[in-house]
Amino acid sequence: xxxTEDHEWIKIEGETALIGIxxxxxxxxxxxxxxxxxxxxxxxxxxxxxxxxxxxxxASDVYAPIDGEVVAVNERLADAPELVNQDPEGEGWFCKxxxxxxxxxxxxxxxxxxxxxxDGL
Amino acid sequence: MVPFAGYDMPVQFEGVKAEHLWTRxxxxxxxxxxxxxxxxxxxxxxxPGDETAHRDIAQLVERLVPSDxxxxxxxxxxLSVLLNDQGGILDDLIITRPSNTQKNGSLYVVVNGAVKEQxxxxxxxxxxxxxxxxxxxxxxxxxxxxxxxxxxVLAKAVPEVQDLDFMQACExxxxxxxMLISRLGYTGEDGFELLCPAEAAVICAEWILxxxxxxxxGLGARDSLRLEAGLCLYGQDMDASRTPVEAGLAWTIxxxxxxxADFPGAPQILNQLExxxxxxxxxxKPLGRAPAREGVQIFIGDKALGAVTSGGFAPxxxxxxxxxxIASEYGEPGTQIxxxxxxxxxxxxxxxxxxxxxQYKRKRKTKA
Numbered sequence: 001x002x003x004t005e006d007h008e009w010i011k012i013e014g015e016t017a018l019i020g021i022x023x024x025x026x027x028x029x030x031x032x033x034x035x036x037x038x039x040x041x042x043x044x045x046x047x048x049x050x051x052x053x054x055x056x057x058x059a060s061d062v063y064a065p066i067d068g069e070v071v072a073v074n075e076r077l078a079d080a081p082e083l084v085n086q087d088p089e090g091e092g093w094f095c096k097x098x099x100x101x102x103x104x105x106x107x108x109x110x111x112x113x114x115x116x117x118x119d120g121l
Numbered sequence: 122m123v124p125f126a127g128y129d130m131p132v133q134f135e136g137v138k139a140e141h142l143w144t145r146x147x148x149x150x151x152x153x154x155x156x157x158x159x160x161x162x163x164x165x166x167x168x169p170g171d172e173t174a175h176r177d178i179a180q181l182v183e184r185l186v187p188s189d190x191x192x193x194x195x196x197x198x199x200l201s202v203l204l205n206d207q208g209g210i211l212d213d214l215i216i217t218r219p220s221n222t223q224k225n226g227s228l229y230v231v232v233n234g235a236v237k238e239q240x241x242x243x244x245x246x247x248x249x250x251x252x253x254x255x256x257x258x259x260x261x262x263x264x265x266x267x268x269x270x271x272x273x274v275l276a277k278a279v280p281e282v283q284d285l286d287f288m289q290a291c292e293x294x295x296x297x298x299x300m301l302i303s304r305l306g307y308t309g310e311d312g313f314e315l316l317c318p319a320e321a322a323v324i325c326a327e328w329i330l331x332x333x334x335x336x337x338x339g340l341g342a343r344d345s346l347r348l349e350a351g352l353c354l355y356g357q358d359m360d361a362s363r364t365p366v367e368a369g370l371a372w373t374i375x376x377x378x379x380x381x382a383d384f385p386g387a388p389q390i391l392n393q394l395e396x397x398x399x400x401x402x403x404x405x406k407p408l409g410r411a412p413a414r415e416g417v418q419i420f421i422g423d424k425a426l427g428a429v430t431s432g433g434f435a436p437x438x439x440x441x442x443x444x445x446x447i448a449s450e451y452g453e454p455g456t457q458i459x460x461x462x463x464x465x466x467x468x469x470x471x472x473x474x475x476x477x478x479x480q481y482k483r484k485r486k487t488k489a
Contacts, residue, residue, distance in 0.1 A: 030341070031138040033434040033441070034410045036463065052463065054412050056137040056434045057341045081410070 001089070002065070002105050003114035009089055010065045010105060016072075017097045017105070021053060021062060024118045026088035029055040032081045037073040038095055044068060046104065051094050053084065066104035068097030123340070126234035128155040130340050137341035141436040144308060144346055148268035149338035150329050157237025158257040158316050161244070162227035174226035175218060181248050182216065182228060187365065187384035189375035190228070196220030198288045198303050201373050202365050203232075203240060208386020208393075209361035210368060211243065212236050213353065217303060220291045229290070229301060229316075231263070233355045262322030267312030267346075269480065270334040275302075275313055278328065282313060287481035296321070296328060307343065309350025309479045348442060349435050351404060351475030357415055358402060358430045358444055366393040367446065369402045369474065400427060403452045404474040405443040405460070407432075411467050412441040413460045419447055420459040420466070426451050429460065435476060442476050443469075 001011045007025035011018045026032065034054040044050050044064035051062040073095045077083060084092040099105075109117060122129045131152075134140060143149055161178065168174035179190035188201035198217040202210045217229040232240040237258065244254055266275060275282045279293050282302055290303035298321035306312040317325050329335055344354070353359050359368040364386065371394060378384055382391055407413050417429040432443030443460075451458070456471040 030133060030136050031434075031436075034412055036411065054434070056141070056345060056436060057132065059412070059414060078410070 002108035002110060003117075004063070004065045004108055005117065006063045006065075008062060008065045010108065012099070012102065012105060015098060015102070017066060017068065017099050017102075018093050019050075019065060019095055019097060020093040021084065021088055022114070023088045026085050026092070029053060029057065029060060031056050032084040035074075035077040035081050035084065035094065037077065038070045040070055040073060042070045044070070044097070054081075062094060064097070065108060066097065067100035069100070070095050071098045072096035125340060126155045128234070130155065131337075133339040133341045134337050137339070137345060138436045140336065140338045140342035141345050143336050144268045144310065144338055144342060145437055146269070147334045147336070148266055148270040148274055148312070148332075149308075149342070150326065150335050151265040151267065151338050151343055152262070152326070153234075153265050153314070153343075154258070154262045154322070155234035156258070156263050157232035157234055157240060158261060158263055159230050159232070159241065160227055160255045160257060161230055161248075161252050162255070164251055164253055165226075167224055167226040169223040169225065171225050178226050178228055178252070179218075181251055182230075183378070183384065185243070185247060185385065186214075186216070187374040187378050187387075187390065188216070189377045190216055190218075192375075192377065193218040195222050196285075196289050196291055198290050198305060199373075200370075202359075202370060203243065204365075204385040204390075205361055206385050208364040208389040210355075210359045210363055210365060210370075211361055212240050213355055213359070213370070214240070215303070215305065217290045220289075231314075235356060257316065260319055262317045262319055262326075264315045264317060264322070264326060264329075265306050265308075265312060266315065266329060266335070267306045267308040267310045267338075269311060271310070271312040272482070274329065274332045274335055277332075285313075285482075287311075287483045296325060298325065300325075304482065307350075307352055308346040309352070309475060309477060310346075311480050311482050344431075345433055345436055348431055348433060348444065349437055349476045350479060351444070353402070353444075354431055363402075363446075364390050364393060364398065366390055367398040367401050397449055399449060400446045401449050401452050402430070402444060402474075403447050404454075404472040404476060405429065405432070405445055405458070405469050406472045406476075407441040407443065407460060407467055407469045409467050410441065411462050413443045413462055413467070413469065417443070417445075418461045419445060419469075420461060421451060421457070426458070437477055444474070447471070
């Protein structure tokens with residue numbers, strides 16, 4: 001699993017990449033009440049607004065960690081947005097991208113680097 | 122912590138939702154020291170026991186607000202609005218007549234933190250020849266204790282609070298410190314605001330928080346609580362472009378003032394009272410799960426009819442809620458509307474305010 005400075009995680013599974021927000025982000029956002037996932041088939045470049053996560057507090061953008069096309073979204077979040085808080089790096093995944101270039105993930109942080117990054121915030 | 126109105130303010134402690142529900146169920150302590158408490162007094166001096174001294178200062182303040190200040194009883198507080206010459210709202214404020222008639226000729230006024238400097242400059246500019254304004258925002262802390270257990274908690278140290286009705290205030294000794302306690306708030310719950318000398322603020326806050334029924338509450342829950350209660354946030358739900366009639370605050374203009382028609386913007390406001398405003402503040406219930414926040418446009422079909430001014434998720438109700446302005450003819454509860462959230466239409470409905478019934482303690486019977 002790799003991490004971005006915007007607190008997304010990305011997990012490579014073959015040609016595709018599963019994406020969500022980190023436990024750190026989920027805790028900082030507080031109670032998630034709504035997730036607006038990307039549309040199936042949508043194509044994103046790294047850094048594009050891809051989805052929106054709304055907590056009681058505020059709406060926050062989720063950015064594409066790599067270039068790719070959306071091949072699946074987590075339909076369960078529509079009725080159970082609290083999964084993002086309960087299991088942010090598992091059941092609370094947002095979407096699956098077909099990576100345009102799998103090597104893009106190499107530039108992202110590993111868990112140790114990400115933990116150090118969060119400690120510095 | 123976040124910067125807010127020039128102060129570092131806590132957004133949340135345990136979490137917005139948990140703090141919100143705790144306040145509705147038990148009691149929450151809010152540090153609202155960023156607000157603008159001040160005392161106004163006649164330059165010619167107080168006149169202990171003299172009713173005409175209250176009348177004199179009330180008449181001066183009434184030049185800037187549309188509420189009846191003259192008929193305030195000792196210890197009575199009233200919500201009002203500062204108006205510009207077009208009847209636009211410059212701020213909302215609470216004006217309290219001291220409970221002690223020895224202080225006739227003075228008023229306690231609390232304005233919003235974000236605009237306190239300009240409010241006070243306006244008061245100085247318009248009334249400074251005749252009134253002395255003593256700001257109390259540096260010398261004092263302002264705390265709010267809100268929720269169904271607030272009275273029981275506070276009464277352990279200050280039994281006098283049990284005798285206060287909603288919108289009444291008294292001066293008391295709390296842990297040996299002089300304090301001005303008002304029975305009001307910004308949550309829709311029963312509760313109190315305490316103006317406390319700065320040097321006593323920490324000890325008083327710690328005493329209150331030592332009660333297991335009390336938790337500290339941040340700005341996030343303060344916002345969700347007031348939104349459920351249908352209460353306006355200045356700068357969002359009202360501003361200088363809105364009159365009290367449009368903002369649903371016509372009730373702050375008592376009959377006596379309507380008949381005297383002597384407040385700023387009276388022609389515009391009385392005309393709106395007679396004929397109805399073009400737009401008005403309404404409650405909005407999104408029918409799906411997507412919260413509609415400030416700036417979301419309201420449509421019926423292709424017609425843009427207004428915008429959301431405050432919105433979010435209502436923890437006590439379990440669904441999103443919002444307030445906004447809509448063309449008056451579409452403002453009836455039950456009207457079906459669409460909200461444009463990030464380019465997608467979401468169905469919603471106009472609903473009556475408040476979203477949850479207020480729990481204020483009114484007309485307490487005297488104990489035998």
